[in-house]
Structures are given as C-alpha cells and as structure tokens.
Amino acid sequence: MAGFPLLPHQQIGVDEQSRAIQNRDLQLAVSNRKIASMIIELVNTGSELMLGRVLNTHQQWLCRQLADLGYLVSRQVAVPDTGTDITAAVGEALARADLVITTGGLGPTSDDLTRDLIAAMFGKTLREDAEILAHITEFFESRQRRMPERTRVQALVPEGALVLPNPHGTAPGLAMEVRPNPFRASKASWLVMLPGPPRELRPMFKDAVVPLLRRVLSLPAAFVCRTLRATGIGESVVEERVSAPLQPLVQLGLELGYCARPAQVDVRLAARTADAEALVNRAEAIVRERLGDFLYSHGEEEIEATIVRRLNTLNQTLSLAESCTGGCLAHRVTNVPGASAVLLAGLVTYSNAAKGKFLGVRATSLDAHGAVSEPVAREMAEGACRETGADYALAVTGIAGPSGGTETKPVGTVFIALAGPFSTIVERKFNPFDRETFKQVTAQQAFDLLRRKLPAPR
Amino acid sequence: MAGFPLLPHQQIGVDEQSRAIQNRDLQLAVSNRKIASMIIELVNTGSELMLGRVLNTHQQWLCRQLADLGYLVSRQVAVPDTGTDITAAVGEALARADLVITTGGLGPTSDDLTRDLIAAMFGKTLREDAEILAHITEFFESRQRRMPERTRVQALVPEGALVLPNPHGTAPGLAMEVRPNPFRASKASWLVMLPGPPRELRPMFKDAVVPLLRRVLSLPAAFVCRTLRATGIGESVVEERVSAPLQPLVQLGLELGYCARPAQVDVRLAARTADAEALVNRAEAIVRERLGDFLYSHGEEEIEATIVRRLNTLNQTLSLAESCTGGCLAHRVTNVPGASAVLLAGLVTYSNAAKGKFLGVRATSLDAHGAVSEPVAREMAEGACRETGADYALAVTGIAGPSGGTETKPVGTVFIALAGPFSTIVERKFNPFDRETFKQVTAQQAFDLLRRKLPAPR
Numbered sequence: 001m002a003g004f005p006l007l008p009h010q011q012i013g014v015d016e017q018s019r020a021i022q023n024r025d026l027q028l029a030v031s032n033r034k035i036a037s038m039i040i041e042l043v044n045t046g047s048e049l050m051l052g053r054v055l056n057t058h059q060q061w062l063c064r065q066l067a068d069l070g071y072l073v074s075r076q077v078a079v080p081d082t083g084t085d086i087t088a089a090v091g092e093a094l095a096r097a098d099l100v101i102t103t104g105g106l107g108p109t110s111d112d113l114t115r116d117l118i119a120a121m122f123g124k125t126l127r128e129d130a131e132i133l134a135h136i137t138e139f140f141e142s143r144q145r146r147m148p149e150r151t152r153v154q155a156l157v158p159e160g161a162l163v164l165p166n167p168h169g170t171a172p173g174l175a176m177e178v179r180p181n182p183f184r185a186s187k188a189s190w191l192v193m194l195p196g197p198p199r200e201l202r203p204m205f206k207d208a209v210v211p212l213l214r215r216v217l218s219l220p221a222a223f224v225c226r227t228l229r230a231t232g233i234g235e236s237v238v239e240e241r242v243s244a245p246l247q248p249l250v251q252l253g254l255e256l257g258y259c260a261r262p263a264q265v266d267v268r269l270a271a272r273t274a275d276a277e278a279l280v281n282r283a284e285a286i287v288r289e290r291l292g293d294f295l296y297s298h299g300e301e302e303i304e305a306t307i308v309r310r311l312n313t314l315n316q317t318l319s320l321a322e323s324c325t326g327g328c329l330a331h332r333v334t335n336v337p338g339a340s341a342v343l344l345a346g347l348v349t350y351s352n353a354a355k356g357k358f359l360g361v362r363a364t365s366l367d368a369h370g371a372v373s374e375p376v377a378r379e380m381a382e383g384a385c386r387e388t389g390a391d392y393a394l395a396v397t398g399i400a401g402p403s404g405g406t407e408t409k410p411v412g413t414v415f416i417a418l419a420g421p422f423s424t425i426v427e428r429k430f431n432p433f434d435r436e437t438f439k440q441v442t443a444q445q446a447f448d449l450l451r452r453k454l455p456a457p458r
Numbered sequence: 459m460a461g462f463p464l465l466p467h468q469q470i471g472v473d474e475q476s477r478a479i480q481n482r483d484l485q486l487a488v489s490n491r492k493i494a495s496m497i498i499e500l501v502n503t504g505s506e507l508m509l510g511r512v513l514n515t516h517q518q519w520l521c522r523q524l525a526d527l528g529y530l531v532s533r534q535v536a537v538p539d540t541g542t543d544i545t546a547a548v549g550e551a552l553a554r555a556d557l558v559i560t561t562g563g564l565g566p567t568s569d570d571l572t573r574d575l576i577a578a579m580f581g582k583t584l585r586e587d588a589e590i591l592a593h594i595t596e597f598f599e600s601r602q603r604r605m606p607e608r609t610r611v612q613a614l615v616p617e618g619a620l621v622l623p624n625p626h627g628t629a630p631g632l633a634m635e636v637r638p639n640p641f642r643a644s645k646a647s648w649l650v651m652l653p654g655p656p657r658e659l660r661p662m663f664k665d666a667v668v669p670l671l672r673r674v675l676s677l678p679a680a681f682v683c684r685t686l687r688a689t690g691i692g693e694s695v696v697e698e699r700v701s702a703p704l705q706p707l708v709q710l711g712l713e714l715g716y717c718a719r720p721a722q723v724d725v726r727l728a729a730r731t732a733d734a735e736a737l738v739n740r741a742e743a744i745v746r747e748r749l750g751d752f753l754y755s756h757g758e759e760e761i762e763a764t765i766v767r768r769l770n771t772l773n774q775t776l777s778l779a780e781s782c783t784g785g786c787l788a789h790r791v792t793n794v795p796g797a798s799a800v801l802l803a804g805l806v807t808y809s810n811a812a813k814g815k816f817l818g819v820r821a822t823s824l825d826a827h828g829a830v831s832e833p834v835a836r837e838m839a840e841g842a843c844r845e846t847g848a849d850y851a852l853a854v855t856g857i858a859g860p861s862g863g864t865e866t867k868p869v870g871t872v873f874i875a876l877a878g879p880f881s882t883i884v885e886r887k888f889n890p891f892d893r894e895t896f897k898q899v900t901a902q903q904a905f906d907l908l909r910r911k912l913p914a915p916r
Contacts, residue, residue: 055518063507064510073510076534079534327780327791327804328789340809345806346784348805357845
C-alpha cells in the first residue's frame with residue numbers, strides 16, 4: 001500500500017501526532033471553523049526552478065497527497081526567490097484560496113525569504129522560539145558539526161504562527177490562520193509554509209499538516225480512494241471495458257479516473273458519499289471482473305514489488321539474465337526492500353562471450369540464430385536457472401537501439417524468456433521506443449510474464 | 459554536449475527551419491519589434507497535474523531551454539483543464555509578460571480547450587487549415603488507422619495565428635502576437651501554445667519556437683552558457699574554492715550558479731556581454747584550475763557517459779560486479795548508446811553463492827570478513843576481470859538498508875573496488891541514505907574511481 005499512507009482507514013498514529021502539535025506551547029488558538037468546499041493553491045519558491053536546474057516534484061507529491069484525502073488543488077504557482085515575486089504570488093493565492101501551501105525559503109541562507117516576507121505581509125513580529133533553537137543546536141551537536149550562526153534565524157517564528165516540527169532538518173514548518181485576510185475581505189484562509197527539501201517536507205506533511213487540516217478544515221469524513229493497476233493492456237481498451245459498466249456507479253457519486261504510463265494503466269476509484277466504502281467496493285468488483293488477470297496489484301505497488309512480495313511468500317527464488325535491458329530488471333528488483341531473500345543473481349551478459357561463459361548459451365545457437373533470437377533467450381533463461389539454482393529465471397535479449405536493427409529484427413525487437421518448474425516460455429515483443437523507455441517497457445513485460453505464471457496467492 | 463543543443467554556436471539548421479516557417483502560407487505579418495528585457499511566463503494546463511498523477515516535466519525542460527538561450531522564466535503556473543481556470547491564468551500572464559507559453563489542451567478530446575478559449579478571448583474566428591488537415595489525414599493513413607472525426611478540430615487555427623508544425627503528432631502548435639493586448643494596455647505580447655506530449659513539444663520548441671523567438675524577440679546575440687560538472691566534492695567546498703577568484707569576472711558580467719545533486723555539483727558559467735565567449739573561457743580556466751580533477755566533464759555529460767566515451771577511445775573494456783547496488787551501475791552504463799562496445803558483463807551477485815560461483819570469491823573470505831568487506835570487494839573486482847577478460851572491473855558490496863547494519867558496519871557502509879592494469883584499489887565509503895539514493899551515490903563514487911584511473915584523454 002506504499003503511496004496511499006493517508007487513506008482514512010489507515011490513519012494510525014495520527015491522534016498521537018495531532019496531540020504532539022496541540023501540546024506545543026504556542027499562542028495560537030486554533031478555531032474549529034470548517035470549510036465546506038476547500039480551495040487549495042500551491043506556491044513553490046526557488047530561483048533554481050526558474051533556471052530549469054531542478055525538477056519540481058513537490059507539486060505532484062502534494063497534489064497526490066491532497067487528492068488521496070479528497071481534495072483537488074486548483075492552482076500551482078512557482079516563482080523565483082525574490083521578495084516581490086513571493087509576496088505577489090502568496091497574496092494572489094490568498095485572495096482565492098482557503099488553504100495556501102508554500103514550499104521553500106525557510107532555510108538559513110540569504111535567499112531564504114519566506115519567513116520574513118510573511119511576517120511583514122501581515123505585520124507580525126518575529127520571536128525566537130527556544131524549543132526550535134534547542135532542536136537546531138541538538139541537530140548540529142549530534143552530528144558533531146559546528147552550528148553556523150546564520151542557522152539561528154530558523155528559530156524565528158511570526159507571532160501567532162503554529163510550528164510544524166522538522167525531525168529531518170533544522171528549518172521547522174509554519175502554519176497560520178490569516179484572519180482577517182486582507183486579500184479576501186470576508187473570508188479567512190490558512191497559510192502553511194513547508195521547507196524545500198523533499199525528505200523534510202514529506203514527513204512533515206504527513207505527520208503535522210494532515211492532522212492540522214483534519215482539525216481546522218473539513219476533510220471529508222468518508223473519502224475513499226483506491227487505485228488498481230493493470231499491465232499488458234492499453235488505456236483505451238481499459239476504458240472501453242470498464243467505463244460503461246461503471247456508469248451507474250458514477251451516477252451515484254463514484255469518481256473515476258485513468259492514468260496511462262509506459263506499459264501500465266492506473267484506474268482510480270474514489271467516492272466521498274456517505275456509503276463511499278461500499279461504492280468503491282462495488283466499483284472495484286466490476287473492474288476486477290472486467291480486467292481480470294491484467295490487474296497485477298491492489299494499491300500502487302510497482303510490479304517488481306508484487307513479484308518480490310509473492311516470491312517471498314512462496315519462499316522461492318529468482319535469477320535474471322539480461323542483455324539489452326542491461327541491468328534494468330536487476331536494478332528495479334533490488335530497489336524493493338526484501339529483494340535479497342528472493343534474488344540470487346542478475347547476469348548482465350552484454351557480450352556473446354559472457355552469454356556462453358556465465359549462462360552456457362551455445363556458440364552454435366548464437367551463430368545460427370544471432371544473439372537476439374528465441375533459442376538464445378531460451379538458453380539464457382534455462383542457463384540462469386541451472387547455474388544459480390533459482391526456481392525461476394527471466395531472460396531478455398533484444399535491440400534497444402538507436403542502431404543495430406535489421407530488416408527482420410528492427411530496433412525494438414526483443415525476446416523475453418521465463419524458465420521455471422514448467423516448459424520454458426519465450427515471447428517476442430516489439431518496443432520501438434527510445435533507449436530508456438525500451439528498457440523500462442521490456443522490464444515491465446518480463447515481470448508481467450513471471451507474475452502470470454506464479455502460483456496464485458493464498 | 460547533450461542537453462545544450464541551443465547554444466548559439468550550435469544553431470545549425472535553424473535558418474532552414476526558420477525559412478520553413480516563413481514559407482507557410484499564413485496571413486500573419488511578423489513584426490520585427492525587439493523586446494530588450496523579456497518577461498516570460500509558462501502556463502501548463504491539465505487536470506491530471508492537479509490530481510498528482512503525472513509529474514510536470516515541461517516546466518523544467520522549458521526553463522532550461524530558455525535559460526540556455528539567456529532568459530529567465532519569471533513565473534510558472536499550472537491549472538486544471540477548465541475554461542475559467544485557463545482563461546484566468548492566460549489573461550493574468552499576458553498582463554505581466556512579453557512571452558507566454560502554454561502547454562496542453564490542443565488535442566482532439568473534449569477536455570482540450572485551449573484553442574477555442576484563446577480564439578474566444580481575442581474575438582478571433584477559427585478557420586480550418588488545409589495543410590494541417592492534410593498532415594493529420596496522412597498521419598493516420600501512414601499508420602493504417604482510421605482517422606476519428608473529432609481529430610479534425612486540430613486543423614482549426616485562430617485567425618492571424620502562426621502554425622507550428624508537429625511532425626511527431628497531429629496537434630500543431632500555435633503562435634500569435636497579442637496586439638493590442640487587452641490585459642496590458644500599452645504593450646503587445648506573444649502567446650505560444652504547445653501540445654502536451656513531451657515527444658511533440660520538445661522538437662517543436664527547438665525546431666519552430668526558437669527560430670520564431672530569434673526572429674520576433676530579442677534573443678541576446680552573444681549569450682554563452684557553459685556547465686562544468688564536479689563529483690567527489692561538496693557544494694560548499696566548490697563555492698569556497700571558486701567564488702572569490704571568479705568575483706572580478708562577476709563584476710564584468712559573468713553569471714555564476716551552482717546546483718548540487720547527490721554526489722555531483724554543477725557549476726554554471728554564463729555571460730551575455732559583447733565578449734561573452736572570452737569571459738566564459740576565462741571563468742572556465744579559473745574553475746578548472748581550482749577544481750582540477752574533481753571536474754569530470756565539460757558539458758552536461760553524465761559520468762557513465764564520460765566513462766563509455768573514454769573507454770571507447772582507448773579501445774578498452776569494462777565489467778561490473780555488484781552486490782548492494784543490484785544492477786544500478788550496469789543499468790546506468792547501458793543507458794549510454796555505445797555501451798555495448800565497452801561493457802562485457804555485469805554480474806549482480808546478490809547471494810554469497812553467486813559471488814563464489816561467478817566471481818570466484820572464496821568461502822573463507824566470506825566467512826572470515828563477511829560479504830561487506832575489503833577482501834570480498836577486492837576478490838569480486840579481480841574475479842570479474844579474470845572471468846570476463848575485461849581491462850577494468852568495478853565491484854561494489856555494501857549495506858543499502860533499511861536493515862542489515864551492524865555496530866562496526868552500519869547501514870550505508872560500502873566497499874568499492876577497482877581492478878585493472880595496476881594493483882587493485884579498494885575504497886570504503888559511508889552513504890547513509892535511503893535505498894535508491896544509496897545506490898545512485900555509490901554508483902557515482904564507483905564511476906569516479908574508474909574515471910580517475912583511466913589514462914588521460916589525448
């Protein structure tokens with residue numbers, strides 16, 4: 001269930017975190033005002049974003065978290081680290097939104113301006129928070145590093161703001177109710193300021209911002225959101241199969257969405273009705289019935305995680321023999337914690353000599369059929385099983401391009417073989433994509449071949 | 459020089475493309491007005507962005523392209539695919555900017571609204587363009603697919619707009635001078651509308667938008683931008699070493715920037731003065747003198763590409779023996795076109811048995827020192843050289859975590875070995891990061907170890 005940590009039925013520990021926030025000695029009186037339909041905007045600050053040196057992943061991550069809570073962000077804005085740009089963007093967002101989330105600009109360097117600008121915008125004084133200062137001091141001491149004097153500014157808190165603790169860094173987050181809101185005469189708004197580094201922002205959002213939102217804003221009580229992942233089937237075919245049968249449930253309030261990626265389609269089912277759970281359950285049953293074995297996981301598990309999980313349960317092992325994917329399968333499998341109990345070896349046999357030496361592929365097969373061929377894929381997979389003693393082996397040989405194609409085997413041609421306790425299976429695929437997409441799509445197809453042959457769970 | 463295709467001295471073929479645009483039978487009279495200091499804003503449309511299902515890579519890509527041309531984007535906005543949101547965002551951008559670039563909303567489906575909305579905003583009628591329609595028809599015919607009737611809307615062009623051809627898809631881009639600009643009484647602006655899919659947007663930007671901008675807006679004549687990449691040194695140390703000696707050149711107009719990534723620091727040198735080339739050359743000489751061997755490449759080449767390129771020149775080969783990095787090194791090396799001439803094999807020996815069988819690591823070494831140890835790393839590298847006949851072999855063994863650490867070898871401990879025509883080198887590193895960052899940082903360190911030992915180029 002990685003990626004869905006905020007589903008309502010999974011809110012374990014939230015009360016504890018919420019209490020931790022309430023217990024902080026702060027002057028803020030949190031009002032219990034609830035906003036029926038919340039307008040949310042994001043403001044990311046950072047001159048490096050404007051130079052295109054850094055990919056902004058905050059927008060997607062925050063939108064995804066909020067969507068899984070039942071909210072749609074209505075605008076994302078990114079501006080450089082200058083006072084006028086940040087002030088203008090935050091003011092415009094506060095004129096429209098009930099909740100404005102900013103990222104960045106809370107650090108210790110001279111281009112970190114958010115804290116000072118926000119205090120100035122609302123005429124708040126900054127006071128040094130002893131608890132934050134102690135945290136920062138401790139942070140440096142525990143790492144046996146000198147605390148630069150400039151770091152101290154991170155302990156400054158605008159009067160009336162709530163502090164969001166940062167266990168992974170020195171700059172705390174800040175939250176304040178903007179009331180009165182000078183940009184939106186009749187309505188108050190919440191302003192939440194988060195630090196820029198993802199490893200600090202993400203846990204802070206989950207551990208401090210979500211409990212805060214639950215307390216001060218109206219998170220829908222019954223919001224349920226579930227994603228089913230399919231592979232080996234195109235987006236339009238998925239839509240064709242499930243759209244009509246789901247239509248009656250859409251009438252009842254089901255929110256339905258599709259998202260296509262290379263060799264993967266996500267079907268998102270959500271509801272915020274009183275019977276949300278039952279509605280999503282009914283929708284899931286229909287999607288399962290219509291897509292059957294094309295669905296590989298419940299939740300947003302990657303297919304390599306599905307495989308590692310199921311092989312672990314079965315107490316069985318896997319080896320990999322790769323040519324054109326060049327280690328992509330091994331890299332993906334070993335990204336999954338627990339892979340070491342499952343994966344015995346990955347043999348990236350790029351040269352023909354390596355195919356012979358490590359996998360026992362016969363020179364006669366290479367000569368007669370070429371390295372990209374059904375017999376060689378078969379011998380690679382069977383050799384990987386034999387040489388490593390694994391229960392299953394996947395083998396891949398193909399032409400990733402950009403060069404190397406022929407008339408009968410154009411760039412994109414690939415043979416995928418699976419050896420195991422059954423006759424070896426070899427599939428021929430055609431993936432005429434750029435080099436990296438080729439590797440990822442081929443890996444997905446190989447993992448899916450194995451998934452379909454593993455004994456069913458339970 | 460991948461990633462820097464738009465440097466002025468590399469503008470090969472731009473005139474041809476520019477002429478192709480001028481030759482199109484369009485009513486637009488392009489004015490030769492030049493804007494001295496251009497304000498640029500991006501507006502991305504897409505409800506999927508707001509749900510966090512898709513990572514927005516357009517902003518970074520476009521900002522990077524524009525920065526390499528000498529321009530800084532001053533605001534990025536993303537809004538859902540609704541008429542009011544798009545109209546508001548475009549109108550607000552036009553009130554501030556000389557150039558507004560939109561992405562998305564030009565396709566054939568019912569949520570593709572940009573074309574209609576822009577025409578309505580400026581009271582332009584839409585006319586069907588015969589040339590575009592022929593392109594769309596041909597696009598489907600050449601793929602032997604039926605052309606859905608709805609696709610035809612993509613041939614509609616707002617009166618007075620310039621068409622930007624789309625060789626990679628059916629929806630052309632559009633460009634129009636907004637004059638008079640109702641949102642900014644005294645100044646005209648340019649509005650450029652690009653399709654959403656990156657494989658369509660990117661070539662269109664390079665082949666059609668850049669020539670257009672050169673023609674109608676004031677791209678700086680002498681803008682030069684160069685990036686030097688360092689590894690094995692922290693950002694603050696880089697800054698400490700080069701900042702003061704570069705200060706006199708900054709006074710003369712040098713633009714200096716740093717960007718830190720895991721185990722890598724980019725130093726960006728740019729200038730737009732009359733002597734830009736000479737200024738950047740002087741700056742580069744200083745940075746090279748100060749950072750020396752920490753710099754691994756000129757231009758934005760990844761370090762694995764540096765290695766493949768240099769091994770190819772040397773006509774030498776490489777093998778890899780990986781434990782904790784699980785194929786990450788092999789995956790990165792094989793992402794580089796031309797890797798097949800260099801990489802003989804990558805052996806992902808996750809289990810101890812595989813280390814023994816494929817690399818000849820002795821059971822006594824594993825028993826006495828453990829798999830994560832200096833002797834085992836050494837035997838892995840030497841075994842990979844011996845077993846594959848490669849000139850060089852890199853080996854990696856460590857503890858990626860999240861579990862498996864001990865008192866003396868905590869999670870993050872890693873041994874990197876390099877075997878070759880010299881005594882095998884083993885380095886111990888400590889990379890206490892999450893699993894994926896651990897793999898990437900370790901790979902970077904391993905590649906750098908090899909790079910430093912390769913005979914110097916030329």
